Amino acid sequence: MSYRLEDDESFPQALERMALEQLDKALDCTKAKTKLDEAVHDTRVCFKKLRALIRLERDELGDKQYRRENVFYRDLNRKLSKVRDTAALTEILAKIEERFAAELAEDAFESTRKTLTRAARKRQAEKHKTLVAVRRKLSVARQRVRKWPNKKKGFPAFSSGLMRIYARGRDEFRKAQADRTVESLHEWRKDAKYLWYHVSLLRPLWSKPLKGLARQIEKLVDRLSDDHDLAILRERVLAQAADLNDSHEAEALMALIDKRRVELQTEAWLLGERIYAEKPKAFRGRFHEYWQAWQSELTTNSIAAR
Numbered sequence: 001m002s003y004r005l006e007d008d009e010s011f012p013q014a015l016e017r018m019a020l021e022q023l024d025k026a027l028d029c030t031k032a033k034t035k036l037d038e039a040v041h042d043t044r045v046c047f048k049k050l051r052a053l054i055r056l057e058r059d060e061l062g063d064k065q066y067r068r069e070n071v072f073y074r075d076l077n078r079k080l081s082k083v084r085d086t087a088a089l090t091e092i093l094a095k096i097e098e099r100f101a102a103e104l105a106e107d108a109f110e111s112t113r114k115t116l117t118r119a120a121r122k123r124q125a126e127k128h129k130t131l132v133a134v135r136r137k138l139s140v141a142r143q144r145v146r147k148w149p150n151k152k153k154g155f156p157a158f159s160s161g162l163m164r165i166y167a168r169g170r171d172e173f174r175k176a177q178a179d180r181t182v183e184s185l186h187e188w189r190k191d192a193k194y195l196w197y198h199v200s201l202l203r204p205l206w207s208k209p210l211k212g213l214a215r216q217i218e219k220l221v222d223r224l225s226d227d228h229d230l231a232i233l234r235e236r237v238l239a240q241a242a243d244l245n246d247s248h249e250a251e252a253l254m255a256l257i258d259k260r261r262v263e264l265q266t267e268a269w270l271l272g273e274r275i276y277a278e279k280p281k282a283f284r285g286r287f288h289e290y291w292q293a294w295q296s297e298l299t300t301n302s303i304a305a306r
Contacts, residue, residue, distance in 0.1 A: 003049060004201040007298055011157040012150030018201065019053050019145045022046045023138060030135035036127040037087040037120075043134065044080050047073045052197035056161035060149045072141065076134050083127045086120035089236060092229040100256050109253055115240060155291045159284055162202075165194045167280035173272045180265070182231045189224035192275075196221055205290040213275075220271040227264040230257050 003021070005014045026046035032039035051073050058066045093113060097104060150157075169191035176184040196217040203210045234257045241250035278286070 003197070005204045007204065010153060012153070014201075015053055015057060015150070015157075016145060016148065019050060019148075020142065022049050022053075023142050023145065026050075027135060027138055030131040030138070032131065033128070036124055036131070037084075039131060040080050040084050040087075040127055043131065044077055044084065047077045047080075048193060049197055051077075052165075052194045052201075055165055055194055056158040056198060057148060058164070059160050060152055060157070062149075065148075069144070072137075076137060079130050079134060083123050083130050085232065086116060086123055088229050089233050090116045090120060092226060092233050095226065096230070096233075096253070096256055096260060099260060109249060111249055112237060112240075112253060116236075154295075155288055159288065162198055162287060163280050163284040165191055165198060166276075166283045169195050170276040170280065173276050177269060177272075182228065185224060185231075185265070185268075186228055188272075189221060189228060192217060192224060193221045195275075202287065202290075205287065205294045210290075216271060217275055220268055220275060223264045223268045223271070227261050227268070230261050230264070233257060 003018055005011070006017075009017065023046070026043050029039045029043040029046065051070060054061065054066060054069050054073070061069065090113070093109060093116060097109065169188065172184070172188035172191050176188040178184075196214060199210055199214045199217060203214060234254055237250050237253055237257075241247060
């Protein structure tokens with residue numbers, strides 16, 4: 001099944017199903033012996049989707065259980081993040097070369113690419129070891145999911161969590177606009193990604209409009225993710241500039257990174273203005289109306305089917 005509500009299940013049922021599906025997918029990914037970069041990436045996505053579900057369920061879980069579950073998946077993701085960076089930097093370098101292809105010689109950043117590629121190859125064994133370690137931690141997580149509380153039904157089961165993430169993202173957006181640091185943009189990106197997952201799983205409430213909204217949030221997340229990877233790449237290039245055969249390569253690359261980051265952030269500001277245009281209570285109210293309309297539609301279809 002998919003990471004979204006289904007017509008024939010309650011929200012607590014959907015939450016448990018989606019959590020177990022993501023855990024099972026993560027377990028499968030951690031068994032990989034080849035394509036380790038892909039396995040690390042896919043496992044991290046599973047954990048991010050699980051943390052998005054936990055945020056919807058936060059009030060039901062209570063502070064103690066919420067913190068335990070959130071910290072559990074956060075720490076696993078951090079383990080994976082440590083072995084992910086070299087692959088991510090190679091990918092973002094390729095994007096820079098593609099974006100400015102008309103301005104660059106074919107081998108403009110050959111020294112940087114070789115340095116990153118060597119680092120990525122050295123970490124292959126470490127990636128496999130980390131995936132194995134993560135898999136061992138997941139065996140008890142499945143049992144905990146089945147014990148998550150599910151007293152609330154319908155819209156109240158997730159409305160507070162939905163509004164909280166929207167409100168946090170809105171606040172982080174304004175903060176990022178004000179100080180424009182790597183850290184503030186990264187915090188905004190995390191909440192934007194949770195909102196993307198939330199809207200995606202709620203798409204059945206009104207399929208076409210919410211699909212469009214999810215796409216816009218995804219576009220925002222992509223811009224912020226590329227910006228973050230470019231910031232990390234810039235730090236790496238600056239630190240390794242003395243080791244490059246041609247110092248002009250480092251200077252040229254950092255200049256293009258700065259230029260591309262301005263482009264990405266400009267697009268992010270425009271997307272943010274639209275996505276976070278509503279006040280949090282209005283956002284929740286709109287989704288409440290969607291929920292009620294969806295429930296009426298399901299009832300009507302059920303009667304008609306009889």
